[in-house]
Amino acid sequence: MTDLTDESLLKTLCNGEIKSLGILYERYKGILHNYFLRVTGDQEASNDLLMATFERIYKYRHSYESRKKVRPWIFQIASNLIKDHYKKSKRWVSINTSHYKEETMNTEVSMDRVARHKKLHKALHQLKPSQRNIISMYYLLEMSYQDISISENISVNNARIKICRSLKKLKEILKDSDL
Amino acid sequence: MKNEQFDNEIMDYLDGIPINSNNQKAFQQAGELKQLLSELHELPLGKVHPTTDAKVYEFIENLEITMNTESKSRLKLDPKILYFTIAASIALLFYVFMDNNGFEDQYRLLPSNPEKLGFIYDLNNEQLDSEDVEWLKAELKKETHPNIKVTIVDLLNNYPSKIDNDFLNALQKEPIPSVQMAFLDALENSVNTDFSNELVVFSQRKDLDNTVRLKVAHILSIQSKQ
Numbered sequence: 001m002t003d004l005t006d007e008s009l010l011k012t013l014c015n016g017e018i019k020s021l022g023i024l025y026e027r028y029k030g031i032l033h034n035y036f037l038r039v040t041g042d043q044e045a046s047n048d049l050l051m052a053t054f055e056r057i058y059k060y061r062h063s064y065e066s067r068k069k070v071r072p073w074i075f076q077i078a079s080n081l082i083k084d085h086y087k088k089s090k091r092w093v094s095i096n097t098s099h100y101k102e103e104t105m106n107t108e109v110s111m112d113r114v115a116r117h118k119k120l121h122k123a124l125h126q127l128k129p130s131q132r133n134i135i136s137m138y139y140l141l142e143m144s145y146q147d148i149s150i151s152e153n154i155s156v157n158n159a160r161i162k163i164c165r166s167l168k169k170l171k172e173i174l175k176d177s178d179l
Numbered sequence: 180m181k182n183e184q185f186d187n188e189i190m191d192y193l194d195g196i197p198i199n200s201n202n203q204k205a206f207q208q209a210g211e212l213k214q215l216l217s218e219l220h221e222l223p224l225g226k227v228h229p230t231t232d233a234k235v236y237e238f239i240e241n242l243e244i245t246m247n248t249e250s251k252s253r254l255k256l257d258p259k260i261l262y263f264t265i266a267a268s269i270a271l272l273f274y275v276f277m278d279n280n281g282f283e284d285q286y287r288l289l290p291s292n293p294e295k296l297g298f299i300y301d302l303n304n305e306q307l308d309s310e311d312v313e314w315l316k317a318e319l320k321k322e323t324h325p326n327i328k329v330t331i332v333d334l335l336n337n338y339p340s341k342i343d344n345d346f347l348n349a350l351q352k353e354p355i356p357s358v359q360m361a362f363l364d365a366l367e368n369s370v371n372t373d374f375s376n377e378l379v380v381f382s383q384r385k386d387l388d389n390t391v392r393l394k395v396a397h398i399l400s401i402q403s404k405q
Contacts, residue, residue, distance in 0.1 A: 019243075
């Protein structure tokens, strides 16, 4: 069963094969968790959002259109959850740097590199949540412009412009912090 | 507009499309953003906390238990199913002699939702006539189980010329997103003429799920082109 494509797994899930949800979870938990973590900066919220994603995948399994790919459908669910989270929570600036502690313990990673990562992470969290979200959809989830435009309810061209401007803003914040 | 073109040139560069213009400034900024993206890619990734893994697997396990309980309760009904199978056979014979609507009679004899669901699903292999379609539409109005409703709507989707205003009215009253999506799929395939006014009204509902809202927008955009 682990050899099945995502699309086949979702079909079997719709037919009552609950184990398929576990396989999908194993495939997507890493990328989704990191997406949530990058956007919210909150470990606890990321865990909750990850859980909620798989609850929604199960709940809306019949609304998945079999002609489409599962990957963008799941990412669509995740980005909708992020938007719900924006609305409900004002807790956006609690920056989680626990993985940098782990990184510091790894002797092969230079202190300089860890410092650079921390700086970039801090700069990311000075962006607006929507800017952080669109950057993460672009580089981390590698969503297509089409899927990002659907998720953000904007045109494809607007999605490209927003990504570009959010990246430029991040660059600007990093430059300012160098001064 | 000029700024947009500039940003688009930067994005072209990031996507590996060569910049045609001699815009050195765009070229330089694109290089800087490419460097920034590679730094973002280098950021260490966090691991999922074991308690989240445990929670998700508990959720999956509970779903399996629910499914198994449903199956077992069906097994307990075995003598009843036998009784109903006999009754269904008699109903079928009755149909042969009386030229009655067979599917409707057989369906009425089914004792539980899983059986009903399976029966409707199997009708996909049958050629339904107008009377069958009308019966299914009536069942759809009465039915409360979302999965059965979705299966009926999917089945009716095979008969787009039979989808009419009743269907549209049912969508307006439907609160469950998965059922709404099934209705919208059917309406998208429908050969019937313009129902954009009704869809616009529907799309203004405040409780709409975002996926449903996007689907409505998609259908409206198709209709506007026709």
